[in-house]
Amino acid sequence: MSNNCSNFRQRSTAGCKWLYNRLMTWLIITLFTFLTAGLAYWLLVTTEGVFLGRRVVVWLYDLTAHRYDGVKEFSPEDERILVTNPVLVAVQGVDRPLVLDVATGTGRVVYDLLQAEAFTGTVIGLDASWPMLAVAKRKLQAYGQGQQTLLQGVAGRLPFGGDAFDLVTCLEALEFFPRQEEALREMVRVLRPGSALLVTRRTGHEGRFFLHRYRSEAQFVALLGRVGLTNIRIFNWEVGYDLAIGWKGTAGAAAVDSAAGLVYNGQEES
């Protein structure tokens, strides 16, 4: 009888151990799967490949180009306030301005400007993703062909001579560039002295997911100053972004004054 009992105890202890080991194995596998999926999500979705290098960022845009405009749902009224008006203010007084939009994506700035009667200049949209540019090309074929050019290229090596543009814009893209300061220096290089750069800064918790690539407002102003911009001002812009304006060298007082109302979307300047 006591022999039977001790066999039973030994067997049930062995059974418990087996169950415990199985549970621990599954727990570790589940934890590992969650961590890997979380890391992959952060690397590929939240920060859009930025920690994996430029080619991955551009590849992700290549893959999703056909869905980009649908996801963004640009509204004409918002675009007028957030894009067209600031550009028109920044090139005020310039006859037939030449504008460069760096990382134009599906041609947002080009499209908005070509629809504005008040815009009499020419706009060049540059992007590294060919599929994004292909969407832009389809959207823009009905608009002023003589007023627009789309180019494939990278922000860190702009294929233009110095002092060429009356305005450079770079919206919702700087955080994706591998060397942001170098890209900004390129944008300033191609600006005509006295002309402005309009560039966005990622803000809020989404911005902080970019870790050391995130810049506070003060750090962003300091960065823009380092690359040679003056009279820098920052405005609340879209959800998750600020819009900064700065001039190459000294800007006319009138230009700086008119930029005070650069973005009015019912929000106070930050």
Ligand SMILES: C[S@@+](CC[C@H](N)C(=O)[O-])C[C@H]1O[C@@H](n2cnc3c(N)ncnc32)[C@H](O)[C@@H]1O
């Ligand atoms: C969020 S989209 C912004 C597009 C557009 N500016 C807008 O506001 O809709 C970012 C764009 O940056 C482009 N891009 C990313 N890294 C780039 C680089 N190093 N040089 C040029 N374009 C780049 C991507 O291909 C993509 O079209």
